[in-house]
Amino acid sequence: MEVIKIHHPINENLEFKNKCVLAMGFFDGVHLGHQKVINKAKNIADKKGLDLAILTYNHKPAVVYKQLDSHESRYLTLYNQKMSLFKNLGVNKVFLVSYTFDFQNQSPEEFVNNYLITFNVDTVVAGVDHTYGDKKANMDILPEYANGKFNVESVDLDNLNENKISSTAIRHNLDQGDIKTVNELLGRPFRTNGMVVHGLARGRELGYPTANIQHDEVQWLPNIGIYVVKVFIGGKKYRGMASIGRNVTFGNKNPITVEINILDFDHNIYGEDLSIDWLYRIRGEVKFNGINSLINQLKDDEKFTRNFFDKNNE
Missing domain, CATH: 2.40.30.30 (Riboflavin kinase-like)
Structure with a gap:
């Protein structure tokens, strides 16, 4: 698995000749909801004979727009473990972007043109609640920004046994000591x-x-x-x-x-x-x-x- 580290503004000479199917998200925990997104992308990639790629970030996006206390600054999965989990899910390539104010401050159109088009994506897959750009654009309007240049798939992250599958829910249950629920939400x-x-x-x-x-x-x-x-x-x-x-x-x-x-x-x-x-x-x-x-x-x-x-x- 190849990890490509990117700092904004992206190098204008960066070029990827082979198309890929791209799953987007921070993926802290790589829980069942994240796995659903990645597996959806993998199924598409396998059918089309393309690489499966991930767009993720070097730290929590929240670092840019608010002060985090020592507890909030923690992670469910640190870098090495997250990369190992990606590899086990069949990911071929990871675009690891340094999440800065300048990166976040792009308009949705700029994000699409600077990153998704540069990555030469065939299809972009993300959870329904995924946002991007300074206007916090959602997945519903990504097809408008794609303008026919790539396909868009949104994934409903679902619930499990009446528990919402989310990194927030997992952190909450860890704080409660409810390891049984944590492991159910992670799928491991x-x-x-x-x-x-x-x-x-x-x-x-x-x-x-x-x-x-x-x-x-x-x-x-x-x-x-x-x-x-x-x-x-x-x-x-x-x-x-x-x-x-x-x-x-x-x-x-x-x-x-x-x-x-x-x-x-x-x-x-x-x-x-x-x-x-x-x-x-x-x-x-x-x-x-x-x-x-x-x-x-x-x-x-x-x-x-x-x-x-x-x-x-x-």
Whole structure:
């Protein structure tokens, strides 16, 4: 898969001789709605024997028109994971545009002429709510701007089990700790990537050693709680139970950490990069009266985790 990085104004000498079918969107999460758009574009591309291309952006468009707090500045899928998901969906080419004020300030006509015509598109596909240009033009009027130079297909993103399929809905459910709904909307387990770093080693003292995971600061994480997770290290898969929280049993002013007890595992993995699939929220964080109460709860959590994997043949 080829990734073509573009800064506005687009290079006037840029030329693409082969026509393509283009899916447009930011695609944070690459959820079932996004997949519907991309798969629609892929079906058209396959029928016509053309490349499947994506037009997406290097960061959230909202960065240009409003101030985002530290939470709003986070992403469901960071760059490497998003590109990997695109590749798995059969994308041949990604136009990665730097989303700036000048880019957004184009009129819809300028956007079409500068980008869609330059990309030599045969067909443009996007969700019905996709907008473009300074006037926030919608997909209904894109055929007018196309003026017969390319085809336009709009895709209804639908609902799933009465839940709207959207990145906003997924972020909301992550903030609620509702991993079950998150994974349903994604059509796969929610995945994060991080590196194993040193912590305070309290888990080892309790008989439940944990890997402390350092995530990118812009990675959106599930809410505080205890979770069933799958962990991938060096191509191997392991069962685990994860804690996102402040370790409140040991004090009220601790920072939020991500710690994973990998079941049936005893190996030094400091410095390893690993992937985490978040599968189920067992419970919220509890402040226990003593160490023994905490250990008894950890035993119950371990039992739940093992039963979860056995029941689901994971």
